[in-house]
Amino acid sequence: MSNLLLATVSNTFRHLLRPIPLLTWFGLDISTLDCVAALRLCVVLRQLRDVAFKDYLESSNEDDRKGVEEKSCMKSIAITLVVVYGGEAVMSVSPSFVFSPVVPALYAALTSLVEISPWLPAMSFKTEFPLSFFDGISRAFLLCQLIPPVVTAHSQPAIASSAWTLLLTSMIAANGGFFLVNLFSMLRPTGWALATPAELRAYGWTTIDIWCAPAITALYALLTHAQPFWAELHAMLATPGKN
Template identity: 40%
Template sequence: MDVARVVIDAISDLLTAGLAPIPALARYGLPYSLFDLGGALRLAFVLRQIRDTELAKARGLQEKLKTDESPHVREIEEPYIVKDLVTVLMVIYGGELVCSPWLQFTPSFLTAPAYPLLFMGAQAVINLLPSVPPMSIYTELPLSFFDALTRAFLLTAGTPGFILKHASPAIRSSPWALMVSSLVLANAGFFFVNVFQMLSPYGWHIKTPPEFLPGGWRTIDLWVAPLMTGAYAFFTQAQPVWVPYHTYTVTRIGTPSMFGSIVYSELTEDIDLSPEPKVSFVKPMAEADARSVCVLVLAALFAYRAIANFGAEWIKVASARTKRKRVIRSKHDGKRLSKDNIKINHKSG
């Protein structure tokens, strides 16, 4: 069996199992899946990591300024659980707050209270921990695949639904509306958190977000949202505009059959031409397969992000271990010998 087919099917099965409601919780009317629980804890963990890192930096700077007897010592605001709960809700629902008036839909937190309670509960649980490990290659790289699974579902099932099921035909068929809404829905929450510095130890204040600073456009989370949503729409022919491009790709470039199957019309025979099948149309890729391809791409991108952000620390530790292994000393009767002494002893022996 084709290796690519096996991998795609395995990821599809993993998504199906991870997104299925947990029976023990569904019995009590809680529609949570394993990915819901894992994603909520993962987000709360990341916010706690960022908050603790910023707090450690602020305390270090405060001690330095006090030692130098500087009059410009900023006061660190006391942590409070309510601020943390509002922050996690802003990350999750900030995009819906922006898009709901323009796309005319009701924000999901008004109709599904179970999920806001889940994210707030996860944040409260993580806050009870005495400490969490800081972000490093050892935490981010192993979790890159899980992040890809949860993000792929958001960008291929959650976000496109607001556009593809819209009442207006102009919006429903617009690829621009699809990708812009994906960009906003996926990133507006963290954008507002950064604008208002909601994770700052000095309290909330307005500051230019990192996305608008030099080099901010290279942020993977920023542009990966429209990219993956557009790729999903391309492979599944979710909108009419994608059909000719997908058809050309499948028929001309010769992509694997799982990216879309070709349906041929009946054979036609002319006087000067040999019988030749003609392409009637190209079937779209199955939604589960397209989502699995997006998972693979996202996993590679998130792994690259982890290595780019924290790989220097990894290389530094590895090189230090290598240097320690290279320290080899020639010894004779417990004493270190030079090369000349080694030769003399060898001859005398």
């Protein structure tokens, strides 16, 4: 039974990673996972903006509401791109969008599509729980396939072999974008302003997203021996009686 489940998940994952045939005609190497993950992010950001707008209306008076900014599609696109590329900016590496406009154009197009939608379902357990399984798949792909090669293939051996660099890169790349969004209050309806990010507030360090990124990357590195440290650690854990 477990083998059948594993095979089903593996086959589904391979199918999601296949380039979309229609887009390959135009020379675009975009997979189903890329499109669905991008659409999921755009929808979540729209839902978060709607929640922030609703909360502001409920907690403000008529005079305060005059400060609400008019909705802007370009602003929404900018916020989406900050989430996607913010981690790269924090680490001061060459952002991937300078090498190809395909991915930022995909996010921009999907953000525009979501913004003109007259209605989206509100966040609830009934909608978020089923989608959490896809979120796990897309998150795992980011943390296991996209981020580790940035470190392990680095030209400097000290960085390529550093387990600390691998974990730190995973945490920053996966969370840096939302950290900047919260830092500048980009989802507020009254405009951007500096604020303490939720991650730095009381008990903010308990946020699951912060720790799951390096934890998943560490598990992947441990099982695949991505660096010498992880190979030695795996050997030590596999043969504890010989140490």
